[in-house]
Amino acid sequence: DQQVKQNSPSLSVQEGRISILNCDYTNSMFDYFLWYKKYPAEGPTFLISISSIKDKNEDGRFTVFLNKSAKHLSLHIVPSQPGDSAVYFCAASAPSKLTFGKGITLSVRP
Amino acid sequence: DTGVSQNPRHKITKRGQNVTFRCDPISEHNRLYWYRQTLGQGPEFLTYFQNEAQLEKSRLLSDRFSAERPKGSFSTLEIQRTEQGDSAMYLCASSFLNRKETQYFGPGTRLLVL
Numbered sequence: 001d002q003q004v005k006q007n008s009p010s011l012s013v014q015e016g017r018i019s020i021l022n023c024d025y026t027n028s029m030f031d032y033f034l035w036y037k038k039y040p041a042e043g044p045t046f047l048i049s050i051s052s053i054k055d056k057n058e059d060g061r062f063t064v065f066l067n068k069s070a071k072h073l074s075l076h077i078v079p080s081q082p083g084d085s086a087v088y089f090c091a092a093s094a095p096s097k098l099t100f101g102k103g104i105t106l107s108v109r110p
Numbered sequence: 111d112t113g114v115s116q117n118p119r120h121k122i123t124k125r126g127q128n129v130t131f132r133c134d135p136i137s138e139h140n141r142l143y144w145y146r147q148t149l150g151q152g153p154e155f156l157t158y159f160q161n162e163a164q165l166e167k168s169r170l171l172s173d174r175f176s177a178e179r180p181k182g183s184f185s186t187l188e189i190q191r192t193e194q195g196d197s198a199m200y201l202c203a204s205s206f207l208n209r210k211e212t213q214y215f216g217p218g219t220r221l222l223v224l
Contacts, residue, residue, distance in 0.1 A: 004152075032211035043114070043201055043215035044153065089152050093211040096166065097143070100152025 003027045004092050006101035015110050019077040023090030023101055026071065030092035030099075035064060035075045038087045038103070047088075048075070080108045112136075114216035116202050122222045123192055130188045131219045135204030142185050143213055144177055145201040146170065153201050153215075159185060160207065192223045 005024045013019045021035075031052050036044035050057040050064045050073070057064050063076045077084055085108050091098040115134045123129050135142045141160050145153035156175070157167045161182035171177075174192075179185040189196055199220050203213035 034211065036215075041217075041220075043116075043203075043217045046212060046214060049212060091152070096141070096158060096210055097155040097168075098145075098153070098211075098213060099155070102150065102152050 002101075003030075004090055004099050004101040006090055006104050008104055009102075010105040010107070012107045012109060013080050015082055015108055016079045019075075019080045019084065019106055019108070021075040021077075021088050021090075021104055021106065023073050023075075024071060025073075025092050027092065027094060027099075028071070030094045032093040033064070033066060033073050034091045034093065034098065035062075036089045036091060036100075037084075038089060044089055077106075080106075082108050082110050084108050114202055114204055114214055116200075116216040116219050118219060119217060120220050120222075122224065124224050125194060126191055128188065128190045129192060129221065130186055131200055131202075131221075133185045133187070133202030133216060135184070135202070136214060137183075138206070139204035139214075140182075140207040141205045141210055141213075142179055143203040143205070144185070144187050145203065145215075147199040147201060147218070148197075156187075189221075192221075194223050197221055197223045 034049040035047045038044045066073045087103045089103045090101040143158040144156040147153040159179040174190045199218045201218045203215045205213045
């Protein structure tokens with residue numbers, strides 16, 4: 001029973017364009033949602049989070065949108081840079097442990 | 111702030127042997143978490159500590175697994191009688207008590223059981 005789903009395994013975008021990474025969840029008790037970035041042989045690096053009572057949070061090039069009625073969130077990266085190429089995990093908190101999706105591999109083409 | 115550190119970074123062992131991993135959290139963080147990640151999956155929660163108290167354990171944590179955080183600082187995760195299915199990346203994370211949703215991860219220990 002996967003409570004956090006990232007249905008697309010990969011995404012390829014051109015440098016300078018927008019990257020949109022999607023995530024769906026099933027558990028209404030999740031109180032925070034987070035995005036992590038992971039390079040090979042490293043641990044996940046925290047990127048940005050959003051409380052379940054908000055619908056948008058922005059930090060530099062990264063914006064996370066939350067649609068509670070659809071149980072859907074997305075991460076927008078604008079503009080995308082080659083250094084953004086990595087695996088991105090969506091995670092949800094309820095309340096002390098994180099539940100992760102399977103991740104999506106983002107490739108940003110120069 | 112040197113971040114979360116984990117040792118060793120890699121461990122190869124034979125089936126049936128015991129292994130122990132160490133995690134040093136960010137020094138001001140009260141909470142420490144262990145996760146396991148297998149190929150093609152996201153990290154899966156194993157257990158967490160608040161100071162020295164172990165407050166929750168996942169059903170993934172069989173009785174061959176034991177974790178400790180004796181003085182509320184570093185933590186150890188021991189796997190007894192390892193099996194090939196234990197091969198995975200073991201990740202440690204830490205957080206402040208009042209910002210428990212934001213967990214900072216270490217580099218992980220990759221375990222290979224032959």
